[in-house]
Structures are given as C-alpha cells and as structure tokens.
Amino acid sequence: MHPSCTSTGGSRAPARASSPVAMSPDASPPALSSLLLILALAACGGDEPTQSGGAPGAQPPPPRAAVAGSSHPGKWEGPYAWPLIPIHLHLLPNARVLAWSGEANMDGSNHSQRAVYWDPAPWPVPGGAGTFTSAPAPGVDIFCSGHAYYEDGRLLVAGGHDGSGIGLPNVNVFNFAGGGTWTRTPRMAKGRWYPTVTALPNGEMLVTAGTDSVEANVTIPEVVRRDGTLRRLTSAPRPLPYYPWMFVASNGRVFYAGAGRDSRYLNTSSTGSWSSLISTIKHPASRTYGSAVMYDAGKVLIIGGGDPPTATAEVINLSASSPQWSYTGTMAFARRQQNATILPDGKVLVTGGTSGPGFNNKSTPVYAAEMWDPATGVWTRLASMSVYRLYHSTALLLPDGRVLVAGGGRQKGVGTQWDRLDAEIYSPPYLFNDDGTLATRPTITAAPASVAYATTFDVETPDAASIAKVTWLRLGSVTHAFDENQRFGFTRFTLPPADTTIVVDPVTGVPDTVVTPPQRLRVNTPMNPNNAPPGHYMLFILNARGVPSVAKIVRLVR
Numbered sequence: 001m002h003p004s005c006t007s008t009g010g011s012r013a014p015a016r017a018s019s020p021v022a023m024s025p026d027a028s029p030p031a032l033s034s035l036l037l038i039l040a041l042a043a044c045g046g047d048e049p050t051q052s053g054g055a056p057g058a059q060p061p062p063p064r065a066a067v068a069g070s071s072h073p074g075k076w077e078g079p080y081a082w083p084l085i086p087i088h089l090h091l092l093p094n095a096r097v098l099a100w101s102g103e104a105n106m107d108g109s110n111h112s113q114r115a116v117y118w119d120p121a122p123w124p125v126p127g128g129a130g131t132f133t134s135a136p137a138p139g140v141d142i143f144c145s146g147h148a149y150y151e152d153g154r155l156l157v158a159g160g161h162d163g164s165g166i167g168l169p170n171v172n173v174f175n176f177a178g179g180g181t182w183t184r185t186p187r188m189a190k191g192r193w194y195p196t197v198t199a200l201p202n203g204e205m206l207v208t209a210g211t212d213s214v215e216a217n218v219t220i221p222e223v224v225r226r227d228g229t230l231r232r233l234t235s236a237p238r239p240l241p242y243y244p245w246m247f248v249a250s251n252g253r254v255f256y257a258g259a260g261r262d263s264r265y266l267n268t269s270s271t272g273s274w275s276s277l278i279s280t281i282k283h284p285a286s287r288t289y290g291s292a293v294m295y296d297a298g299k300v301l302i303i304g305g306g307d308p309p310t311a312t313a314e315v316i317n318l319s320a321s322s323p324q325w326s327y328t329g330t331m332a333f334a335r336r337q338q339n340a341t342i343l344p345d346g347k348v349l350v351t352g353g354t355s356g357p358g359f360n361n362k363s364t365p366v367y368a369a370e371m372w373d374p375a376t377g378v379w380t381r382l383a384s385m386s387v388y389r390l391y392h393s394t395a396l397l398l399p400d401g402r403v404l405v406a407g408g409g410r411q412k413g414v415g416t417q418w419d420r421l422d423a424e425i426y427s428p429p430y431l432f433n434d435d436g437t438l439a440t441r442p443t444i445t446a447a448p449a450s451v452a453y454a455t456t457f458d459v460e461t462p463d464a465a466s467i468a469k470v471t472w473l474r475l476g477s478v479t480h481a482f483d484e485n486q487r488f489g490f491t492r493f494t495l496p497p498a499d500t501t502i503v504v505d506p507v508t509g510v511p512d513t514v515v516t517p518p519q520r521l522r523v524n525t526p527m528n529p530n531n532a533p534p535g536h537y538m539l540f541i542l543n544a545r546g547v548p549s550v551a552k553i554v555r556l557v558r
C-alpha cells in the first residue's frame, strides 16, 4: 500500500466506503490481504500518485457555458415502471434491449435470476413506456459480471456473483437469435466479480480484473478465443481496480485508462505484457466510480469519479507521439456513480450520479444532464431528470437517438442502496428545433446487414444531398457506470453524382434535362479493426444541423 493511503486519518473511511466489499450485510469476512489490496486500489488506483504538471491542461478550467449548437435542453420522458432493476443493460444486434439484475436481494433473501427484453415505443411516440417480454436467464447469478459483444453479435458474460466480492469463474454466452439462448463455455481459471470484458481486433475477448472465490484480486488477464477456449496472460500480472476502463487503441494494444491514476498498455499477444507508464492522470486522486469513453479512434475521455467526487474531466490522444492526459472542460457538477453515453454526433452525454462524499451519497444527487463537445471541450448543462440515479444505474443509446437512463440500487435495497424500479428516456437537443418542435430527421431507407473493412458500401437515403456526417457507434453493454462495449468513430463518405436524364416534353416535343439528386451515399468502412473491432455498430447519418437519422445496425466483418 502506498504511504499516502495510510498517512492520513481520513483516507481509510472513504476507501472502505469506495469498496463494494464493504457494502454487503451478509458477506463473510474477506482475507485481510485481499481486502487491503482492494482498499489500496480504491484509494490510490494501485499506483504511486505522483503528480505531473506544467503541460497544457495541467489545471482544470472552471465550468463555462457552451456557445454553439441547439439551444434546446433536451427532454425527459417518464419515469416508467420496470419489472426489475436493469443493473446490466445491453443493446442487442436485433435492436432489442436486454437487461438483468441479480439473484440476491439486499435484505439477505434471494429471488430467481430474471432477465427481460425491452422494446421501446417507436420514436417519436410521446409517453411511450415500451413493452417488456421475459428473457431467458443463464441459471447462474450473472450480477456483477463483465460483458461485451463477440464479433458475431453474441454477448460474452464473464464471471458473476457468489456473494459480495466473491466472483464466479463461469463464462456465459447469450445468443440473441430466436427467443435468445444461453450457453456455457469453458470456465476461467479464477472467479471474477467486477471484471471488464473488451472485444479485441482479432475477434478474441479480453477479461481483466475482478475478485475471485476468496475475494482476492485476480491479477492475470485471460483471453477468450473465438472458439470459447481460454488462454492466460501469465507474463502480465497486475492488480487492477474493479471494472477497469480498457480500450483497444490504434496500435492494437489495450489501454488501461483508470480508475487508477497510472495508464499503461496491455499487449494481449502470446502470454501478454504491460508497457511502462504512458501517462498519469492530472486529477490528484483515483477516479473511482467515475466513467470513461473512447469518443473517437484513439481518444479517451475520463469523467468525474473519486471520493469526494470531482467535476473535472481529462482527455488523452493515444495517436500523439507522446500521449499525455490533460484537463478538458469541467462539468457544472461533481459526480460519481454517473453514466457516460456517446451520442450519434460524437458528443458525450453524462447522466445521474452524486456530488457528495462517500460511496453512494443519496443526499446530493445530480438531476441535470450535461453534454461534452469534443470540438470545444465545453460542457453544456441540459434538462433535469425527475428521480435520482446512483450506484447500479445504467444508460444506453437507442438506435432512435434517444438515451435510456435506468435503475439504480438493488432489489429490496437497504442501507446505502435504494431500489429504482423505473427508467426515464432522454431525447437529446439534436432531436429538437430551437422552438421545441421536433427536428426533421434524415432517413436511411436501406443499408447492408454486414460490410467488410477497407471498402465502400452504399446507404440508400432520400436525404443524401443534405448529409454532413456519417458515424459508427458500437452497441452499448453497460454496468456499474462503465460501458465496456461502446466506442465511436466518424467515417468518410462521398456523394455519387446526380443522375441526369433527357426527357422530351410530350406536349411541346422539347427535350429537357432532368437532374435527380443522388439517393444514396457511398460510405467508407474503417480501414483497420484496431479502430473499430469487428462486430455490430449503429450507423447514423446526420444533416448539417447535426440531426441524426434512426440508425441501421450494421455488422463489421473481418
């Protein structure tokens, strides 16, 4: 443990509160060494908190108002009742939403594992609560698992819950086809509770972190091959905090962005290796229960987190010759336990969380949404939701451009965890004109179901001439304030030339030239799986005002 974690009397209490190990009323006493390790990770991110400074962005700027874009603050619908707390929330390749909670109630009782499909009412139906259908459950408690999508759209779910801090070694795979089916693939070497799963460019899946059957931190990453068998990265042991923020970079290695302070690359080939230190975040403490997104190829934004939480955010460009974290704009509110959702225009929406100290401070919830613009680094304060959403709440971009913001707490919540059996739906500013009327959206009439890398394909749209941007957004798979699957990229496109035909007027006999605007875009696919790992993405087209279409879900195939 680093001296700074033990030298102040105040560090122990927040560290305890930051650890979910301390949350369970019925947890067996953990091994002291593993608990101390987790506490150290929660307080220090597992590494020396050396402060680097002097570079541009070394000090966080104060919050300021945005100047550009729609003046509309967006609009919330709901809350709508949900049949369970959607602690784990996913957008499936068939555009349905899958959610599950867990078997354990907070009062010590159990209920059977439940999962539901949710189908939203089609945009722009107002007041649409959507419909729920029961979904199959895997027969093992996958609460506290990690998850991301295989390249073929199956959802890999690693680990699960056998008690607070006690991880299961199971690997469960959900196939969305038909009514949905679960299969079990070979177990991991260790149980994992609060791991992260990351889709790799070669179709393999990386599993990092978590605590095992004796609540010890699992330091050896494992890779699930495409056939479901596993290999261990035995030459890359490293303790990581819960649900580490892992992102595939343009160099094909996996960047560890937090919540600890020191960022490194993990090379997943062979038996694995870690790079030396790449950069230390500017915030002087770990960003525990903040959130992180890869908002463009090789560019990562980390937001809030820590105890007490911070309003600051930082960015790093991994394509720079010497990548360094630097402060970007500061939010209006400090937050932890918030969610960060990438929008079709590349801006980042932050919802929920709490501004107060402690693990999950119910007395200081943040109701206002905020949105970060990567072009300016400025946050815009937006409309407020009606109920608080803290620990275990989730947020998911829907193909129609709205954001589902849901849940929070645990079933039969007690202590610091309260039930939130409901959800709200947020319509971002781009769906409105400044006067509050609905914006006219471009439409995609056809797009292929799957495309290859480094090629072009046609998107059929009557709005081709007005399209300014085409973007990719990987399907969300979110839990515990971190979406392990979402990532974003712009893509190049061209407008085919207009069709001209000669038409002879039937009355006058005079020939005339008729110009038909192009009804399609020719879109370039990503050149490199490192910048867009194979799998399913939402494809959006946006007009010059930044209004997105409803997405088509397109699979990128290696």
Ligand SMILES: [Cu+2]
Binding pocket: 020, 144, 392, 480
């Ligand atoms: Cu949890």
